[in-house]
Amino acid sequence: MRYNILFGGQAGQGPNILGEILGEALVKQGYYVFYSRDYQSLIRGGHNFNVLTFSDSPIHSNDSKIDVLVALDENTKKIHSTKMKKEGIILDGKHENMYFAGRLFKLLCLDFETLNQELRELKKKYEENLKNAKLGYEEETKNICHVKNQKNKIYFLNGSKEISQGAIESGLDVYYAYPMTPATPVLRELAEKQIEKNYLVLEPENEIAVINSAIGSAITGAKVMIGTSGGGFDLMTEGLSMAGIAGVPLVVYLAQRPGPASGVPTYTAQGDLNIARHAGHGEFPRMVLAPGDPIECRELTNQAFYFSQKYKIPCIVLNDKHLAESFYSLKEIPKIIKSQKTISLGKFNSYESTSEGISTEDSKRIEKNNIERLKKVWDIEKEAEKFIQYKNFGKKNSKNLIVSWGSTKGAILDAIQGLDTEFLQILYMEPFPKEILKFLKNKNIILIENNATAQLGQLITEKTGIFIEDKNKILRFDGRPFLADELNLEVKKRLN
Amino acid sequence: MNISTNVKSTWCPGCPNFMILAGVKKALENSGKKQNEMVIVSGIGCHAKIFDYLNLPGLNSLHGRVPPVCFGLKMGNPNLSVLGFSGDGDAYAEGLEHTIHSARYNSNWIYIVHNNQVFSLTTGQPTPTTEIGYKDKTTPLGVKTFPLNPIKLMLASGASFVARVFADIQQVENVIKEALKHKGFCFIEILQPCLIFHPETLKYKNKIYDLQKSGHKKQDFQAAMKKVEEFDYNEIKSDTKIPVGIFYQVQKPIFEEQFPQLQKLGPLGWKGIKR
Structure with a gap:
């Protein structure tokens, strides 16, 4: 299972806090959650959105397709409804953000006390939040996902x-x-x-x-x-x-x-x-x-x-x-x-x-x-060699090798599920672990980076003499992170 | 205590920097402080050579960045006595913002600016305190801009101790002694004629008069603001008089005394904190 919930609204309407409350509650139930923020450089107004993806198995990124869209304003609906899944649900109307928290918790079959607990931890505006949350919880009639305790001990980390x-x-x-x-x-x-x-x-x-x-x-x-x-x-x-x-x-x-x-x-x-x-x-x-x-x-x-x-x-x-x-x-x-x-x-x-x-x-x-x-x-x-300078994931000894660094790791781990490829993540950029040459030799190397000039690609060439073909560089430079489902398609196109 | 080093000086013969060095040594050696309690920082320019001539720890730092280094030293160990040395290029050009903010912060350290009104180590270009009309090889058309009055600037920025002296052993020693007693940021400008590129300022020697001997009340801000107007750094007329001494001194809240974390530190500062 893998659910995507998008919260959108104007800065100041509080889409952030909605996701954090739900994320905390889901993690306490033993679910894996990935939660990201997309916000503009302004304080009030505009369009901000947050995407929460959760699953009963480990996840590290969001997808592009939406299961539940929480629209705190009309603009959110306009922008994101094209990305809805067929059976996707839109929660909208003129309500306070905690009203939507109530509806969401009901939709996911989380009991109300779970939400109440989160509201208590928030401290701010408890009475008002509780009232709105109760209303939303009562008014929601559907449920799409039966969340039950997974008994995992998971940390919700930023x-x-x-x-x-x-x-x-x-x-x-x-x-x-x-x-x-x-x-x-x-x-x-x-x-x-x-x-x-x-x-x-x-x-x-x-x-x-x-x-x-x-x-x-x-x-x-x-x-x-x-x-x-x-x-x-x-x-x-x-x-x-x-x-x-x-x-x-x-x-x-x-x-x-x-x-x-x-x-x-x-x-x-x-x-x-x-x-x-x-x-x-x-x-x-x-x-x-x-x-x-x-x-x-x-x-x-x-x-x-x-x-x-x-x-x-x-x-x-x-x-x-x-x-x-x-x-x-x-x-x-x-x-x-x-x-x-x-x-x-x-x-x-x-x-x-x-x-x-x-x-x-x-x-x-x-x-x-x-x-x-x-x-x-x-x-x-010499001393750095005693530390973990790089990590290997995916299918060992595959003829395909994805190389990347930094925050792209999450989307790559999710995107390569079930694919015939290994993934090499580099953590030490300086000093550079030259021994990775042994993984790169005779491989179909696919480079994934959030920049326009493939800076890790340049570094690999500098340190190992290996060139990565331009057609095998998956570069995103529109200010947005990679999304797992989209990246999966891009990787597939380049597998041998 | 002797805080001299055996490093051969590379200042020009007769440079007033020798007077400043001698005054600094006398003040520090007789301060009752231990050698490892005093720290010096310098910027870039002729003044900075003082770092090599004083056997004290510290940092010979970047152009203009003496104030943040001094501030950082106090944040690292508030028990140190910190003296920062700058030139007019450091303090009024490259690092002017730090000079202003240091006055505002009022951390307890001493900022000594060797003002020769010229960039000497780079062979004579004008600084923000050079007079109108000054010419060198890089400014054949002459300086067009009126010089900054640093004393006025420091008063306006909230400095709690503002002084100016001439590069004379006794004056330097006395003002540093006073500054060491003061709690808070001390700004001291030393008028230091450059014999090679700006020798006309040697005239200052006969134009100065002592503020304290003339009855100036250093706790009176308005009086200090009047006194700074007496000399504009631009022109030396026959009747020009240059006040030297302490323009202003007042007790203000000290930066480091407002942080409980710093109040708890022992003689080694954070270095003494084991975690």
């Missing part, structure tokens, strides 16, 4: 929350950020818990101040993370270069959205792999880690703290809007490792410097410093 959790578990001391979608949810999440978990969250005057303040804190020995998105990251690049030469540990959370420039602020893309790998002038060691689900968000943030402290380098966790703001239901328990605080206050320098931190122009010293930085790159490459 990419941003798990990035934050990973940072807290790694011993975060100070988090600096300037607000920018889609990195802001981590700022919000971390800000909320700062007193309880005893760390500091600050919003300096701009991204340049963010990274330079972070470096100031980091050289006192604090564990520091900063967060931003495309344009903000551009502003940080000189600071990144300073962290590189001065040997300052820094975790950088980079949440991608479509560029160039202001691009499309509230939508998704994987267009910043190249800049994450190359930002900052000069040559210096860094790492770039790309999670593909919330558990990996937590684990890779944790590993970023470990490596940045051990090797005194900047380490970038590369996320995107789709993973940052969607909710997943997963069963895995993350593996968390401890990291030391390695910095003691001394003389740090943005110039080439002697071992005492004194600025130098001595040719031997410049060469020596470069070799030390190169050595870090080699040491990191």
Whole structure:
């Protein structure tokens, strides 16, 4: 079974909260839920929609076809009714959002107490919500799906929350950020818990101040993370270069959205792999880690703290809007490792410097410093081999091999169900696991990315010498994530 | 305590930066603070060489970014005494926004701006405090824009300690001593003539007078705003008088004292927190 429910309305009508309530309730019943948000860069009005897909077996993405459409306004009906399944149901009319919650819970045969419980947890406007929910529950006559307890223990997880959790578990001391979608949810999440978990969250005057303040804190020995998105990251690049030469540990959370420039602020893309790998002038060691689900968000943030402290380098966790703001239901328990605080206050320098931190122009010293930085790159490459740098899914040893990274993982896992293909997900973009060459050789390679220029494809060619044929690149660059059913068709066309 | 290093200085012979260095050393060595409690940050330009001449920890940082680094040091360990050194290029051009916001934040650190009204290490281009008509190889038509008055800007931005001195050992030592006693953000501008590219400002030496000796009340904001008008950085006339000393000093809420997380930290700051 796999049901798709779309909630749409104007910003301010509350389609978000509807999906979150239903998602929470379904996960408690042991169902797997995937819940994503599509919203515009405005505060009131416009058209926002959320899609909740649920199933009794693991799922990681939405489909394009709709079973139930909850239309909080007429516009929603107009836009989405063309995607309805034959037997699909539309819930509409002029009602408060919780009225639709009542109807939905009835439709799915969830008892009213389940909904009441969620409303209680919301706290806000309980009495009013209860009244509307009751009315909806009473008025709904159909039921389409008998939801019964599946006895699974599933966690309802969000990419941003798990990035934050990973940072807290790694011993975060100070988090600096300037607000920018889609990195802001981590700022919000971390800000909320700062007193309880005893760390500091600050919003300096701009991204340049963010990274330079972070470096100031980091050289006192604090564990520091900063967060931003495309344009903000551009502003940080000189600071990144300073962290590189001065040997300052820094975790950088980079949440991608479509560029160039202001691009499309509230939508998704994987267009910043190249800049994450190359930002900052000069040559210096860094790492770039790309999670593909919330558990990996937590684990890779944790590993970023470990490596940045051990090797005194900047380490970038590369996320995107789709993973940052969607909710997943997963069963895995993350593996968390401890990291030391390695910095003691001394003389740090943005110039080439002697071992005492004194600025130098001595040719031997410049060469020596470069070799030390190169050595870090080699040491990191070696140690990274002990970590999970890539993952294999699907049919082992198939002649077809899908390669991808980041948030496309979810739609790919769902799209390849039953297909004759293996799927290789790469998590370590820098250092790049060159050993994947053994999987790529003599395979029909299909590349899937949320960008226009196949940046992972370029990276694979650079590191392994293998070219991926243009006809085998499935690229989406309209700001939207892949949908499982559509992607399934695209993959099928390219299988050998 | 001796905070000198054995690094050979590369400032030009006779550069007023030597006076500043000597004043800073005297103030810090006699401050009663331990060497590992004091941290220095510098920007980019002639002033920044001071980083190599002081045996103190810190960061020789990027152009214009001294304030956020100093702020970050205080957030990392509020118990450190932080001194940031900048030039006029750093503080008033490349990193002007940080200068303004530092005044607004009022974190407890000292910002020392070596203002020679010219980019010297890049061989003499005009900065935001260079006078109208100044010419160099890159500005053959001459500077057309009126210079910024940084003291006025700092008063308007809410700085709790605003001072200006000439690059004289005693003046520098005294003002840093006062700044070390002050709780909150201290802005100190040092008029530092560049002998090579801007030597006419050597005249300042005979134009300055001491605000405190002249009866200026440093807690009076309106009086301070009047005093800043006496010198506009643009023209030195025969009757020009340049007030030096503390223009304004007042106690305001300190940034780091408003965060309970920072209040709990020991002498090592966050470094001392084991999780």
